[in-house]
Amino acid sequence: xxxxxxxxxxxxxxxxxxxxxxxxxxxxxxxxxxxxxxxxxxxxxxxxxxxxxxxxxxxxxxxxxxxxxxxxxxxxxxxxxxxxxxxxxxxxxxxxxxxxxxxxxxxxxxxxxxxxxxxxxxxxxxxxxxxxxxxxxxxxxxxxxxxxxxxx
Numbered sequence: 001x002x003x004x005x006x007x008x009x010x011x012x013x014x015x016x017x018x019x020x021x022x023x024x025x026x027x028x029x030x031x032x033x034x035x036x037x038x039x040x041x042x043x044x045x046x047x048x049x050x051x052x053x054x055x056x057x058x059x060x061x062x063x064x065x066x067x068x069x070x071x072x073x074x075x076x077x078x079x080x081x082x083x084x085x086x087x088x089x090x091x092x093x094x095x096x097x098x099x100x101x102x103x104x105x106x107x108x109x110x111x112x113x114x115x116x117x118x119x120x121x122x123x124x125x126x127x128x129x130x131x132x133x134x135x136x137x138x139x140x141x142x143x144x145x146x147x148x149x150x151x152x
Contacts, residue, residue: 002030003096008067010043018042019070027071029092035071035080043073046108047119064099065108072112076120083120087112 005026010019020042027035045061046069071093075086091109094100 002028004067004093008070010066010070013042016042018044019066021070025067027067027089027093027096029089033089035075035089037071037074041070041074043070045069047073047115059104059108059111064097065094065104068093068097068100076116079120083116084113086120087116 005028006023008025009022011022012018013020021037021039024039025037027037029035045066046059046063047061068090072086072090075081075089076083080086081089087109090112091105094105094108
């Protein structure tokens with residue numbers, strides 16, 4: 001089944017300024033690849049802090065795209081895939097959420113392509129190793145590159 005296996009359940013934790021995932025969830029992309037986010041992962045949802053107020057009103061950090069944003073944050077932090085592949089998974093995930101207005105999807109994808117480079121490699125080696133252990137890929141030496149059959 002293309003899409004998320006269950007809705008996102010998370011609670012805001014002010015001490016870490018983020019949302020903690022209660023139950024692990026999975027996303028199956030259009031090519032049949034399964035992507036996992038473990039329970040306990042903390043995300044800021046859509047990283048829109050610092051945007052001019054006009055854009056923030058159009059794209060608040062909390063919206064119907066939360067689950068896709070949490071998945072994208074995890075893929076970046078664990079460096080499971082290269083940056084472009086992580087962004088493609090985000091694009092695919094956005095497209096499976098009926099509540100996300102279709103006109104927002106290419107704009108959100110463009111935003112991660114432009115702004116994501118600032119955060120993709122900012123995570124410590126120890127944190128990346130820990131996140132990979134949680135994902136069951138602890139022996140991976142470098143980010144895996146997804147080859148999409150249908151480039152979107």
